Amino acid sequence: xxxxxxxxxxxxxxxxxxxxxxxxxxxxxxxxxxxxxxxxxxxxxxxxxxxxxxxxxxxxxxxxxxxxxxxxxxxxxxxxxxxxxxxxxxxxxxxxxxxxxxxxxxxxxxxxxxxxxxxxxxxxxxxxxxxxxxxxxxxxxxxxxxxxxxxxxxxxxxxxxxxxxxxxxxxxxxxxxxxxxxxxxxxxxxxxxxxxxxxxxxxxxxxxxxxxxxxxxxxxxxxxxxxxxxxxxxxxxxxxxxxxxxxxxxxxxxxxxxxxxxxxxxxxxxxxxxxxxxxxxxxxxxxxxxxxxxxxxxxxxxxxxxxxxxxxxxxxxxxxxxxxxxxxxxxxxxxxxxxxxxxxxxxxxxxxxxxxxxxxxxxxxxxxxxxxxxxxxxxxxxxxxxxxxxxxxxxxxxxxxx
Numbered sequence: 239x240x241x242x243x244x245x246x247x248x249x250x251x252x253x254x255x256x257x258x259x260x261x262x263x264x265x266x267x268x269x270x271x272x273x274x275x276x277x278x279x280x281x282x283x284x285x286x287x288x289x290x291x292x293x294x295x296x297x298x299x300x301x302x303x304x305x306x307x308x309x310x311x312x313x314x315x316x317x318x319x320x321x322x323x324x325x326x327x328x329x330x331x332x333x334x335x336x337x338x339x340x341x342x343x344x345x346x347x348x349x350x351x352x353x354x355x356x357x358x359x360x361x362x363x364x365x366x367x368x369x370x371x372x373x374x375x376x377x378x379x380x381x382x383x384x385x386x387x388x389x390x391x392x393x394x395x396x397x398x399x400x401x402x403x404x405x406x407x408x409x410x411x412x413x414x415x416x417x418x419x420x421x422x423x424x425x426x427x428x429x430x431x432x433x434x435x436x437x438x439x440x441x442x443x444x445x446x447x448x449x450x451x452x453x454x455x456x457x458x459x460x461x462x463x464x465x466x467x468x469x470x471x472x473x474x475x476x477x478x479x480x481x482x483x484x485x486x487x488x489x490x491x492x493x494x495x496x497x498x499x500x501x502x503x504x505x506x507x508x509x510x511x512x513x514x515x516x517x518x519x520x521x522x523x524x525x526x527x528x529x530x531x532x533x534x535x536x537x538x539x540x541x542x543x544x545x546x547x548x549x550x551x552x553x554x555x556x557x558x559x560x561x562x563x564x565x566x567x568x569x570x571x572x573x574x575x576x577x578x579x580x581x582x583x584x585x586x587x588x589x590x591x592x593x594x595x596x597x598x599x600x601x602x603x604x605x606x607x608x609x610x611x612x613x614x615x616x617x618x619x620x621x622x623x624x625x626x627x628x629x630x631x632x633x634x635x636x637x638x639x640x
């Protein structure tokens with residue numbers, strides 16, 4: 239567990255990657271870790287168990303100096319890509335729900351405006367979002383379109399100086415209380431997917447959001463199904479650079495980088511918990527850590543974590559240099575999500591029945607990492623992106639008739 243993991247941290251940095259960190263990255267890591275230990279860990283288990291969102295933590299993010307990540311200017315910190323990744327890993331190491339709330343607001347919503355908005359739009363929205371005065375959401379996935387979201391059915395039609403949006407979205411984090419919702423809709427005039435900023439106060443009753451209940455993972459972040467019934471959006475709220483699904487993909491490439499780091503955080507937390515448990519637990523009068531099977535499991539878990547860390551560290555360098563491709567981001571997300579799932583499962587096995595208890599955190603990380611494995615593109619979706627990049631060919635599923 240984080241509160242007693244000080245001596246365990248070196249065990250999860252087996253290849254001494256800490257030596258590659260600059261002063262900024264170390265300072266950000268310690269700041270976020272301290273926040274998690276003081277503010278998040280004491281309360282998050284109860285929120286997760288009750289499937290409630292910890293609104294008390296929202297304002298405290300503003301004081302952390304991380305909101306907006308690598309965005310420069312507009313009140314954002316302009317972190318290095320490595321520091322940005324470390325933030326995601328540290329938040330996920332504490333709790334997946336909190337990291338998702340932050341990632342949706344800072345990465346998806348603010349990132350979309352920073353990447354695709356005009357200068358006026360950036361000036362209008364980003365400063366207040368950096369101060370956490372306005373919370374953002376990102377509306378892409380639909381009830382009938384998840385992995386095939388490129389086929390989205392939400393529509394947008396131009397009427398004078400306004401756009402009218404109609405449709406439904408699902409699994410939209412923060413949407414039930416967000417002030418600004420990025421909505422992706424298909425322009426009826428040309429069939430292209432375009433991005434709009436819906437201001438909730440202005441949308442009125444034409445916009446509704448219902449929190450999805452009964453989730454088995456990420457239970458402390460509210461994801462909603464939203465309905466747009468003739469929502470009128472001024473043309474000035476149509477994102478200047480969001481004119482096709484290729485533009486949407488630019489945002490997803492950037493945020494998949496963060497999701498890759500999230501997998502690292504979940505895996506590290508589960509490994510730390512399993513190692514601490516193995517040192518304390520005695521079976522047949524002997525410490526659990528002394529058994530060959532347990533040492534084999536711990537070594538294999540650490541091997542996977544080290545590989546995940548190396549991938550993410552290198553990807554951070556490539557992102558910073560402007561060399562990261564969509565396939566590179568997808569490969570990292572695909573790998574770390576899959577391996578984090580495996581590490582969390584092994585940790586749960588080491589803890590036995592106790593691994594099912596919230597107090598031991600492993601079960602929660604295992605449940606949350608299932609969400610990571612699915613969102614922002616499943617394992618199959620990521621593999622198709624990588625496959626297209628390495629072969630130069632769009633994959634297809636042969637029909638039975640063929």
